[in-house]
Amino acid sequence: MPYLEARDLAYRYGGLGAVENINFALEKGEFLSLLGPSGCGKTTTLKMLAGFLPPSAGEIRLKGNVIANEHRSVVPNKRNMPLIFQSYAIWPHMTVFQNIAYGLRIRKVSRSEARQRVERVMDIVGLANTADRYPHTLSGGQQQRVALARGLVIEPDVLLLDEPLSNLDAALRAEMRAELRRLHDELRMTTVYVTHDQTEALMLSDRIAVLNSGKVEQLGSPRDIYESPATRFVAKFMGNWNCLDATIDASGSVRLPGAPDRTWTVNTGARGAVVLCVPIDGLEICRAETSKGANQSQPMTGIVKTCTYQGDHIEHVVVLDHSDAILRISSPKDSSCPAGTRVKLSVCTNRCVVIPDGWRIEL
Amino acid sequence: MAAAILGVLVLLPLIWLAGLAFTGAGTVTAQHFQEAFGDALTRKAVVNSIILSAGVAIGAALLGVPLAWAVSRTNMPFGNAVRYVAVATFVIPPYLTASAWILLGGPNAGRINVLLRSLTGTDITLFNVFSLPGLIFVMSLYAYPLVFLPVANALSELPGELEESSQTLGAGRLRTFFCVTLPLVLPAVAAGVTLAFLEAISEFGAPAVLGIPAGVTVITTRLVAYLQYPPELQLAAAVSLPSIGFVVILLYIQRRLLGKRGYGVVSGGPGSGARKVRFTGWRRWLILSLVLPVPVASLALPGLTLASAAFSKAWGRGLTRENITLENFRTTLGGSSGAMQALAHSVELAVGAATIATVLGLLLAYSARRQLLIGARFHSTVAVIPYALPGVVLGIGLFAAYTHAPIQLYGTLFVIVLAYVTRTLPLTFTVTAAGLQQINADLELAARTLGASGARAATGITLPLLGLSLISSWILAFMPSLSEFSASVVLATGQTQVASTYIYNLEAEGRFEEVAALGVCMVIITLVAFLLLQVARSYVKVRRD
Numbered sequence: 055m056p057y058l059e060a061r062d063l064a065y066r067y068g069g070l071g072a073v074e075n076i077n078f079a080l081e082k083g084e085f086l087s088l089l090g091p092s093g094c095g096k097t098t099t100l101k102m103l104a105g106f107l108p109p110s111a112g113e114i115r116l117k118g119n120v121i122a123n124e125h126r127s128v129v130p131n132k133r134n135m136p137l138i139f140q141s142y143a144i145w146p147h148m149t150v151f152q153n154i155a156y157g158l159r160i161r162k163v164s165r166s167e168a169r170q171r172v173e174r175v176m177d178i179v180g181l182a183n184t185a186d187r188y189p190h191t192l193s194g195g196q197q198q199r200v201a202l203a204r205g206l207v208i209e210p211d212v213l214l215l216d217e218p219l220s221n222l223d224a225a226l227r228a229e230m231r232a233e234l235r236r237l238h239d240e241l242r243m244t245t246v247y248v249t250h251d252q253t254e255a256l257m258l259s260d261r262i263a264v265l266n267s268g269k270v271e272q273l274g275s276p277r278d279i280y281e282s283p284a285t286r287f288v289a290k291f292m293g294n295w296n297c298l299d300a301t302i303d304a305s306g307s308v309r310l311p312g313a314p315d316r317t318w319t320v321n322t323g324a325r326g327a328v329v330l331c332v333p334i335d336g337l338e339i340c341r342a343e344t345s346k347g348a349n350q351s352q353p354m355t356g357i358v359k360t361c362t363y364q365g366d367h368i369e370h371v372v373v374l375d376h377s378d379a380i381l382r383i384s385s386p387k388d389s390s391c392p393a394g395t396r397v398k399l400s401v402c403t404n405r406c407v408v409i410p411d412g413w414r415i416e417l
Numbered sequence: 418m419a420a421a422i423l424g425v426l427v428l429l430p431l432i433w434l435a436g437l438a439f440t441g442a443g444t445v446t447a448q449h450f451q452e453a454f455g456d457a458l459t460r461k462a463v464v465n466s467i468i469l470s471a472g473v474a475i476g477a478a479l480l481g482v483p484l485a486w487a488v489s490r491t492n493m494p495f496g497n498a499v500r501y502v503a504v505a506t507f508v509i510p511p512y513l514t515a516s517a518w519i520l521l522g523g524p525n526a527g528r529i530n531v532l533l534r535s536l537t538g539t540d541i542t543l544f545n546v547f548s549l550p551g552l553i554f555v556m557s558l559y560a561y562p563l564v565f566l567p568v569a570n571a572l573s574e575l576p577g578e579l580e581e582s583s584q585t586l587g588a589g590r591l592r593t594f595f596c597v598t599l600p601l602v603l604p605a606v607a608a609g610v611t612l613a614f615l616e617a618i619s620e621f622g623a624p625a626v627l628g629i630p631a632g633v634t635v636i637t638t639r640l641v642a643y644l645q646y647p648p649e650l651q652l653a654a655a656v657s658l659p660s661i662g663f664v665v666i667l668l669y670i671q672r673r674l675l676g677k678r679g680y681g682v683v684s685g686g687p688g689s690g691a692r693k694v695r696f697t698g699w700r701r702w703l704i705l706s707l708v709l710p711v712p713v714a715s716l717a718l719p720g721l722t723l724a725s726a727a728f729s730k731a732w733g734r735g736l737t738r739e740n741i742t743l744e745n746f747r748t749t750l751g752g753s754s755g756a757m758q759a760l761a762h763s764v765e766l767a768v769g770a771a772t773i774a775t776v777l778g779l780l781l782a783y784s785a786r787r788q789l790l791i792g793a794r795f796h797s798t799v800a801v802i803p804y805a806l807p808g809v810v811l812g813i814g815l816f817a818a819y820t821h822a823p824i825q826l827y828g829t830l831f832v833i834v835l836a837y838v839t840r841t842l843p844l845t846f847t848v849t850a851a852g853l854q855q856i857n858a859d860l861e862l863a864a865r866t867l868g869a870s871g872a873r874a875a876t877g878i879t880l881p882l883l884g885l886s887l888i889s890s891w892i893l894a895f896m897p898s899l900s901e902f903s904a905s906v907v908l909a910t911g912q913t914q915v916a917s918t919y920i921y922n923l924e925a926e927g928r929f930e931e932v933a934a935l936g937v938c939m940v941i942i943t944l945v946a947f948l949l950l951q952v953a954r955s956y957v958k959v960r961r962d
Contacts, residue, residue, distance in 0.1 A: 104866055130865040143863035147881050157867035201863075208867060 055118050057082040057244055058212055062112035063102060071098040073268040076112070078261075083242035087255035089279075090265035091291065096248045097216060099265070103246055104137045104214050105130035116211060131160075136205035137214040140221060142197045144189040144204075150176075151185040153200055157208035175207040179237070195226045199233075206243070215247045219254060234258055252292055256280060264288045282407055289331045289407070296337075296381045300330040302408070310354075310377055322408040331407040335384045339370055342396035354399040356381070358391050372397060422777060423799045426839045430814025431661075431802075437654035437817055449655035459656060462639035465628075466618055469553060469635055473617035474610045476557025480715075481564030482606060484708045488565075489573035491694045493704045500569065502712040503562040508943050509719060510900035511559050512622030512917065513936040515546075516924055517719035518555045519626070520726060522546035526733050528722070547631035556623050558715040560616050564609035571605035572598075577692040604674045611671040615664060619807035621903035622917070626924060636660055637809045641906055650817055657810040665805045720940070726933035745934035756935050759919035764942065766830060766915060767898035770837030774894045775887060777838070778845030783875075786853045797850070801843040808903030811836060816907050828910045836904040841894035848893060852886025853879075885957045892950040896943050 056079035063076035073095035080086055088096035101107040113123035121128045145153055158168040179199040205213055219227045235258055249255055255262045256276040263273045272284040283289035289297050301309045302325050356372040368390050370383045391397055441448050453459055488496040521528050524545040533543050545551055583593040621637040643653040726732035734740045749756040785797045815836050819826035826832040864874035902917035909918045916939055923932045
């Protein structure tokens, strides 16, 4: 029996953020990320899990018991599922200790036990020696830790997090991301985490659900999501793919519109109109006049539009000949080709992914 | 529930006014309007009101705008003190300011005229407050903060980058002023001027004290005259309705103008503050001495005049040793006179009204902001309607609504509390709603996910965070209620005199020393409330930052 389960969950009011057919089943201790752009419905889903929105259809089950369906929804304060807000929602009129002890006070935990539990959780999240301080004297990272501690101390059934890192600056965000990973490895808390940041989702999750316009586009492990996107949207959103419209003929040869015949062959059973996903680091670029790549039967050719230095690599944007397709190519720093250069491209075909056109993964 | 309360407080008086104005002999009629506006005295009152209000609006702008510039855009010394003094101007209610100006600018014995005569050796009367220009002068001094405060805020919030960008693009100082600075603060100026106009047209106290002896009638004093025996309630209602319409239009204009102010603060990031003109040495003091007459004449002069009269046997003789006495306080506050009772009524009414209005404002604001009520937006709108009701008009509405069976409240303190609550509800609602706006709803939701019930989260999290707003709301409702005059004059009877109406009666009898003594007591109470508010604000500010 799954620990936390959403079955055909839907929320249909209020246009933006409406969701339909949300399904997932988590084992105890699993970390699920809901990943998607703003307005995709990830926060709506989280608020249904927390109990702030009643589902229009479907149900949520915790340890096999229905906690919400279209007829009744357990109030948030009876769910034991604390929500960590993007704004942290630390109470400014309470000290760090009072903030963290709040849930224990409500549960009528004895003073001495509460003190012990609060101190332990403050140690775990790295907040030692801040107990009597007021929130406004804390840094953003520390406030974030208070919010986490406040949720963890009540020994929740599920921990819910709503874009908790998006208010932090880049360095602090990386630090807190690592911290969250450590906490999850240590405590194995069942967690649902909402984010629009691919890196966060990849680093933290056991599984990721990519949402778009209120529907789950793909549910899978970080490796699945990153290396074999199920839909064009997932490929585009993860950002490491070039998505090209292509056709595959009966013999399995890929044809790009306007490009020469039989450019290359990929290993797929799909035929007809497809989306061909080429990883941006799965392309090799070289000047057209060099002989390198000439052994390839019919290499793609094009003209470099821009060439941008990115620190650890160089990004080329290439316009393909006979086509209006544009490719982003991430290449090593020693292979820079300035704008206007004619180039040949060789493709690492075993890393390409073919998505049959109009096809959506069924879950 | 909330709807019923709002209905009783706000809508019932309005419905009664409309009913009275439009019906006669059992049918719908325009006869009362014809009769009221056919009267030459009423028409004259309308013209006078418009001249008075326009004059006050212009006067307030002439006093307020240069002062605002000096305070927020130069390094003039004591700028912050001037700001405080401007806010504190409201501590002395206008009928007391007007009484003080009788002592200063009365044609015969007024201090200023006496002083000028002795200086020039002639017997001219330079200054006569008992006239329309005199009334405009006194009320402009009272109303200038309405222009000064928003303009000073707009000027000091104006990011310096906006003007500096203009200069880097080649515009000179003057051009920058006219093309950038002025357009950006003009909405604030216009909003302030409209507010001063509104204040003047709704004001009853000063026109009653200075206008009636001079034979200058304005709409508010005309309305009260209609209620004197035999009361002509229908005619009063017929004059009231168009005034409400007029005020609503002005308020709408004012809101639009203030709404526009938003574009003054559109900027990419946190801008640095406004740039100040730096004067050196004696020039700083020259600026101060140029603007100082405004706060002096609006607060210090009337305040000191009242204080000295309160301690004088006869106000005209000045504060000499043989003229000093505490007798006025003994007379006014002694058990035998009605003054103590009136003051006690005022304090009780103000405490009651401030408490009720704050609780109501909180309930309404909370329901509206957290979307707990169906028609929350409608409730919010109704709650601020009384802004548009001149006090006299509200008084007439309540008078009309509660002089009949089954709810006969006229002649009780209760009907006066109703009036004060209604008058201050827009204030308490707005202050509390603004306070709630500052409190992220997540704070309460977080408590819910940690196990707190809705009620516990509201009282444990939101209510304590709202503390300062509630204190502000209470004090801001208490202060005007304590000195409220224009609704009280309609609703107070012999048994239910309040401080303001009692002062008005004393004043009519020429007992200025006792007026001053009672006034001093009122001002002290108000001042204490005002200082408490400032202390509470700075205390919370220190704790939060």
